[in-house]
Amino acid sequence: MERWFEFMGNHPFLFGLLAVLIVMFFIFEGKRNGRKISPQSLGVLVKIKNAMLIDLRDAKDFREGHISGSRNIPYSQIANHLDELKTSERPIVFICNLGQVAGTALAQVAHTDSYRLDGGIANWKAQGLPLIKAK
Template sequence: MERWFEFMGNHPILFGILAVLIVVFVIMEGKRNGRKISPQSLGILVKAQNAMLIDLRDAKDFREGHISGSRNIPYSQIKNHIDELKTAGRPLVFICNLGQVAGAAVQQVAHADSYRLDGGISNWKAQGLPLVKSK
């Protein structure tokens, strides 16, 4: 740690550049993955703006448990639905297992008002929120 402070003192310009690059990286990563919405805020968005919930998991996982009112469009088939989703006149919320795939879907669809569920279904379950099972 002492050597780190010595480096900062001897090379303030390099340290400044490093700090700026770290901040830019964090900002760009946040934008790349789309806006997050918490499980608590999801219900508010659905009720207030009639948000469309898109579950990107495969049909088997969807049947085992999904958020009430969500529609299953597996990520492998998202390209077939891009035009339909882009023209939706309401917010879109993409849901996957952990939130990473949903971030990629937000980018692909490029809908002006779209979100990804923060932490995905795993976070939803961890917070004890209900899932609906299909028959």
């Protein structure tokens, strides 16, 4: 640790550059994955704007537990539904396990009013929110 402080004192420009790069990384990563919506705000969006929920997980995971009202379109099949999703007049919320796949799908579909569930199903479960199991 002592050497780290010595490095910072001897090379303030490099240390400042490192700090700027780290901040820029987090800013660009946040923007790259599209707009996030929290689990709490999701219910409001569905009730007020009748948002369409698209679950991108495979059918097995979807059957084991999904958000009420969501539709299962596995990410591997999203290309088959691009036209339908792009022309939707309703807001779209993409859902996956952790939120990363949803960010990629959001960029692929390029719908003007679309979101990804922040933290995905894992965050939904962690908040103690209910999931529906298919019969």
